[in-house]
Amino acid sequence: VSANVVDVKDNYSVVVENDLINGNSNEKVNVSILCPITRIASIPRASARRENRILGGIIAGLVLSIISLTALAVFIAYRKGFMPDCRRIILHYVYLIRKKHHPRSNLVQINGSTDGNGSNGTSVNYFDGNNKEFDSTSIAINQFAGYVARMHKDGDFGFVRLFEDICEVSKSYTFPADVSQLEYNKSKNRYTNILTYDHSRVKLSSEDREGRGNYINANYVDGHQRANAYIATQGPMPNTINDFWRMIWEKDVSVLVMITNIKERGRVKCDLYWPQEGSETYGTIQVTLVSTIPYAYYVKRIFSIRCKANRKRITYERLVHQFHYTDWPDHGVPLFTLPVLSFIRRSSACNPESGGPIVVHCSAGVGRTGTYIVVDTMLKKIREQHSLNIPSFLKHIRQQRNFLVQTEEQFIFIYDVLLEAIQLLNIGYNDIELNEQNFDYIIQMLDYFDKDSNLTRLDKQFQLILSQMKTNDYPQSFGQMEENLSKNRTQAILPYNPCRVVLSTERKQSGSEYINASYMHGCHRVDEFIITQHPMMNTITDFWQMIWNTNTSIIVSLYADEKSQPDVPDFWPLPSQIMDCGSFSVCLIDERFECEYIYRDFLLQSTEEDYELRVKIVSSTYWPDACSPLKASFNLINTIRKLRLSIKSNSPIVVHDLFGGHRAATFCALYTMTEQMEVEGILNVYELAKLYHTKRPGIWRHNGDLFFLYRCAEILFRELKLPNSYNSTQTSSYHRRYLPHQYIPSQALDEPVPISSYASTSTQPTSTSSTTSAFANVAQTVMDSFSKRRQKSRSYRSQTLKKILFLNNESPL
Numbered sequence: 001v002s003a004n005v006v007d008v009k010d011n012y013s014v015v016v017e018n019d020l021i022n023g024n025s026n027e028k029v030n031v032s033i034l035c036p037i038t039r040i041a042s043i044p045r046a047s048a049r050r051e052n053r054i055l056g057g058i059i060a061g062l063v064l065s066i067i068s069l070t071a072l073a074v075f076i077a078y079r080k081g082f083m084p085d086c087r088r089i090i091l092h093y094v095y096l097i098r099k100k101h102h103p104r105s106n107l108v109q110i111n112g113s114t115d116g117n118g119s120n121g122t123s124v125n126y127f128d129g130n131n132k133e134f135d136s137t138s139i140a141i142n143q144f145a146g147y148v149a150r151m152h153k154d155g156d157f158g159f160v161r162l163f164e165d166i167c168e169v170s171k172s173y174t175f176p177a178d179v180s181q182l183e184y185n186k187s188k189n190r191y192t193n194i195l196t197y198d199h200s201r202v203k204l205s206s207e208d209r210e211g212r213g214n215y216i217n218a219n220y221v222d223g224h225q226r227a228n229a230y231i232a233t234q235g236p237m238p239n240t241i242n243d244f245w246r247m248i249w250e251k252d253v254s255v256l257v258m259i260t261n262i263k264e265r266g267r268v269k270c271d272l273y274w275p276q277e278g279s280e281t282y283g284t285i286q287v288t289l290v291s292t293i294p295y296a297y298y299v300k301r302i303f304s305i306r307c308k309a310n311r312k313r314i315t316y317e318r319l320v321h322q323f324h325y326t327d328w329p330d331h332g333v334p335l336f337t338l339p340v341l342s343f344i345r346r347s348s349a350c351n352p353e354s355g356g357p358i359v360v361h362c363s364a365g366v367g368r369t370g371t372y373i374v375v376d377t378m379l380k381k382i383r384e385q386h387s388l389n390i391p392s393f394l395k396h397i398r399q400q401r402n403f404l405v406q407t408e409e410q411f412i413f414i415y416d417v418l419l420e421a422i423q424l425l426n427i428g429y430n431d432i433e434l435n436e437q438n439f440d441y442i443i444q445m446l447d448y449f450d451k452d453s454n455l456t457r458l459d460k461q462f463q464l465i466l467s468q469m470k471t472n473d474y475p476q477s478f479g480q481m482e483e484n485l486s487k488n489r490t491q492a493i494l495p496y497n498p499c500r501v502v503l504s505t506e507r508k509q510s511g512s513e514y515i516n517a518s519y520m521h522g523c524h525r526v527d528e529f530i531i532t533q534h535p536m537m538n539t540i541t542d543f544w545q546m547i548w549n550t551n552t553s554i555i556v557s558l559y560a561d562e563k564s565q566p567d568v569p570d571f572w573p574l575p576s577q578i579m580d581c582g583s584f585s586v587c588l589i590d591e592r593f594e595c596e597y598i599y600r601d602f603l604l605q606s607t608e609e610d611y612e613l614r615v616k617i618v619s620s621t622y623w624p625d626a627c628s629p630l631k632a633s634f635n636l637i638n639t640i641r642k643l644r645l646s647i648k649s650n651s652p653i654v655v656h657d658l659f660g661g662h663r664a665a666t667f668c669a670l671y672t673m674t675e676q677m678e679v680e681g682i683l684n685v686y687e688l689a690k691l692y693h694t695k696r697p698g699i700w701r702h703n704g705d706l707f708f709l710y711r712c713a714e715i716l717f718r719e720l721k722l723p724n725s726y727n728s729t730q731t732s733s734y735h736r737r738y739l740p741h742q743y744i745p746s747q748a749l750d751e752p753v754p755i756s757s758y759a760s761t762s763t764q765p766t767s768t769s770s771t772t773s774a775f776a777n778v779a780q781t782v783m784d785s786f787s788k789r790r791q792k793s794r795s796y797r798s799q800t801l802k803k804i805l806f807l808n809n810e811s812p813l
Contacts, residue, residue, distance in 0.1 A: 245283065253358070260362040286308055290302040375418060530552070653671075
């Protein structure tokens, strides 16, 4: 189908409001519309002729009514703060309702933009994933993991060549970008080489007769089976902030994705375009900050916006959700794929089906922006199709905005993020987040046994947690240096280099900055915790140096009969002593026993300036093993949370056990889950456990550690949401099989298990017939419920389509 032409075949016609356009077989008809589309359907030509005769008899009687309705519509539009552009509008897509397919799969393209102002220039075909030119790069989902592994070999050589091919093809694109280079628009471009193609640019309503106010450096970008699903744009500048919010208002945007920080490496990458509190007016758009929720890797803000263009200021308000990823470096990629996957899923899911395009911006609006768009589109495609064609889609959207996905690193990162999603899909999880509706079912199905793999779903999850996509995923070279080997209690648990705590000392010798300690994220911050081992005789000074450097106020000490272990000294001075640590000193000022815990208060004083730091150590014996009932595990969590709130500290909480292993990791995980539950009521145990393992490999001993987290998640849902429906004193036979001490009876509880032993050890719990039957009944009940809801939903959609599309007794879909 060529630009501005509809190919009407089979003696069918197009109905646009009250205008009937008859079509002959194989006859091309130009279609222009000066009013909104309300109905498009296919009807027989004979019926069309009868419709003409009927319409001819009633049009005269409806003329006055139409004029009145038109006047009323214009008045209402004026009252809402904008006047529609009544220039020629090109019909862009026609849904062929006669064919029995999903409506979005039958798009017929007529022109390249769905902007109400029309478009000029070259037409770009809609992407359907079936481009024969790029079939060789289409990868089946069940072969995706192997493909990614092969492409990563030899220093990512396969990815590098593939990306170079895409860049070569992109150089051949010669789409005009004349409007971006007009003299009065040049100042609106943040970067001189990032211009907007004319055929896909976003057009704002003109502010003057010459149309000079309709430019913004932004392009429409297609998504999965949806044209113009995104708007890719640059970070707003002081002279474009008003235009940016005008675009948000006019294009009915509900979700705004920001993938840059205001400043990066000392340079301004994006100007602050929202109010930090209260309301601000940008041009004719009033923006009010409703809420701000900081998470570890991103910030979610909700704005209420309304247009104040009309004189009487009578207009409606709507909400805009901003998802601001704060841990994505410019021209680079994040360290971890799972937070990005979660971020993209949550931000995309926030956009309603009937909503406008998702606005995505970084600094230039090409690199990180393009990465987000490709990943989100491919995630949607995974749900419906069994293969992915990433190069083909990237070549397509580069025809809509130049340089999308700017670097090799970003291109490779797309595959790694999608691999995380596909790996979960392969073990039966499209999404593994727990919420109030699905938590019981997901936890129960952890015991589902797969005869082919001889593993339960819990086993499969644990294997994925320990899996490594690349051999260099976990560099731990600092902990393996010869001068640092004596500072590790075990070589099985070493910090991941990018997440390790780096000491700042006056000593200049090699290795003086090393300590076996790792930053761990919580609900709100990336460095909310530090997990470390119990200090050794030769690392006590390093331990206190870490406390001093990080300004830590709370230390959580978890141990189980550590005094029986060799080299487990008290790392604090006696009440009558002062410990000299060079630039500061440490003294014990109070020691007491309250309830189940021992509290010790310390004073750290600088020897060089007038500064002191108060530190509190809370010690618990045999946590969480001695906690009964299970919900008692949260007593320590709540104690530390209250303590932190009372001292108003935002510094990291240092948590240590003997090896800096599963006890400390479990504490941090439960603390994080508790806060996540309060903030949003959603938990992702798998993501949390895998990220912790990635940052500190070896902290999880076996799948019993993972199941303990799921059991605690169940407590949170039942106790916080359903307080009367759970009896925590009861333990089923299923739960007893997963108690941690039954997995490795020959080893000490705190002894870490080398990573190499995970691959050769698989636990297969024996299921009793009663338990299997109980889970089968639960699963059947849930599936029956899902089936009823699907049938009800399909019935409702069918009735709605019949009401809207039924014409001349011809059945719609």
